[in-house]
Amino acid sequence: MKLPIALSNRHVHLSQADIETLFGAGHQLTHFKPLSQPGQFACDEKVDLVGPKGTLKGVRVLGPARPNTQIEISLADGFALGVKAPIKESGDIAGTPGVKLVGPAGEVELAEGVIVASRHIHMSLDDAKQFGVADKQIVKVRTFGPRAVVFENVLVRANANFALEMHVDVEEGNAAGVRNGQEVELIAQ
Amino acid sequence: MKLPIALSNRHVHLSQADIETLFGAGHQLTHFKPLSQPGQFACDEKVDLVGPKGTLKGVRVLGPARPNTQIEISLADGFALGVKAPIKESGDIAGTPGVKLVGPAGEVELAEGVIVASRHIHMSLDDAKQFGVADKQIVKVRTFGPRAVVFENVLVRANANFALEMHVDVEEGNAAGVRNGQEVELIAQ
Numbered sequence: 001m002k003l004p005i006a007l008s009n010r011h012v013h014l015s016q017a018d019i020e021t022l023f024g025a026g027h028q029l030t031h032f033k034p035l036s037q038p039g040q041f042a043c044d045e046k047v048d049l050v051g052p053k054g055t056l057k058g059v060r061v062l063g064p065a066r067p068n069t070q071i072e073i074s075l076a077d078g079f080a081l082g083v084k085a086p087i088k089e090s091g092d093i094a095g096t097p098g099v100k101l102v103g104p105a106g107e108v109e110l111a112e113g114v115i116v117a118s119r120h121i122h123m124s125l126d127d128a129k130q131f132g133v134a135d136k137q138i139v140k141v142r143t144f145g146p147r148a149v150v151f152e153n154v155l156v157r158a159n160a161n162f163a164l165e166m167h168v169d170v171e172e173g174n175a176a177g178v179r180n181g182q183e184v185e186l187i188a189q
Numbered sequence: 190m191k192l193p194i195a196l197s198n199r200h201v202h203l204s205q206a207d208i209e210t211l212f213g214a215g216h217q218l219t220h221f222k223p224l225s226q227p228g229q230f231a232c233d234e235k236v237d238l239v240g241p242k243g244t245l246k247g248v249r250v251l252g253p254a255r256p257n258t259q260i261e262i263s264l265a266d267g268f269a270l271g272v273k274a275p276i277k278e279s280g281d282i283a284g285t286p287g288v289k290l291v292g293p294a295g296e297v298e299l300a301e302g303v304i305v306a307s308r309h310i311h312m313s314l315d316d317a318k319q320f321g322v323a324d325k326q327i328v329k330v331r332t333f334g335p336r337a338v339v340f341e342n343v344l345v346r347a348n349a350n351f352a353l354e355m356h357v358d359v360e361e362g363n364a365a366g367v368r369n370g371q372e373v374e375l376i377a378q
Contacts, residue, residue, distance in 0.1 A: 175364035
């Protein structure tokens with residue numbers, strides 16, 4: 001029941017409309033490097049996040065463009081910005097706070113879209129069968145080493161297009177003393 | 190088996206010699222506010238930490254003065270400074286990396302003393318009796334809420350002068366979604 005873990009740093013997903021406001025009319029996101037999930041990639045593009053209390057400069061944009069702009073930060077980032085971002089599943093942005101995005105060609109005042117992404121496991125349908133779990137099941141995950149923790153409330157996201165990987169944010173990863181690619185243990189409940 | 194948790198931000202303990210180098214000959218630390226452990230206090234004094242990769246400005250000094258200067262940071266702080274701070278119990282600084290401290294009256298090039306403090310529980314001897322644990326015992330601690338975790342490898346520090354409180358760093362606290370004073374559960378092993 002072992003799988004690799006990865007730490008997500010703060011990042012931004014953008015709608016095509018917001019890409020064009022921030023980077024110029026007709027702008028297309030440029031590949032910087034592929035991510036572990038098929039079709040996802042880190043972009044050369046970066047934006048600044050400006051909140052009521054502070055600014056986070058040079059936050060990486062991830063591609064491809066999405067229907068809705070979504071900002072994924074850590075709780076510490078939220079304190080620095082002065083934005084109370086709730087812990088939410090990716091895509092669940094209704095009622096979340098906004099923030100100002102600043103790019104080289106313009107600014108976007110987001111009305112909503114800032115979340116702290118809840119920890120989750122991407123896996124294929126075959127992986128789900130092997131682990132004996134189902135899409136949307138809540139499981140636990142144990143890490144190893146001097147900072148070993150058991151993460152509870154871990155969401156399984158099983159999809160034909162997903163590659164097996166647990167995603168936590170940097171604070172969760174550091175709290176557990178794990179680095180990218182390290183193995184963790186799934187505990188089905 | 191419930192006790193309160195507290196999040197320790199980065200901070201500095203100073204020897205009297207280093208206090209005088211950083212703040213001037215004969216300088217005494219000034220009380221800013223008391224901390225939960227009897228006799229410990231936050232000071233008005235702050236220093237900058239300067240590492241090979243970056244600087245952390247305005248890091249709070251905690252009093253009283255100690256025999257040895259010790260810097261407690263998070264793993265993220267270590268990445269920002271460019272210092273590989275190991276996870277260690279407070280006081281166990283032999284062989285740890287150093288950093289440059291900059292104060293208003295001078296600088297100190299520390300040869301060692303930078304750690305990421307390992308999570309621990311302060312408790313009185315009476316508390317230890319009530320919890321059925323002993324000084325230096327390793328226990329687990331469970332937190333509650335959407336980011337619930339079980340912290341493993343938690344060191345019990347039982348001493349007549351201690352007040353009951355679990356200490357984690359900010360990354361551990363944020364990873365568990367807990368705030369200062371929130372209740373957590375001790376699980377003896």
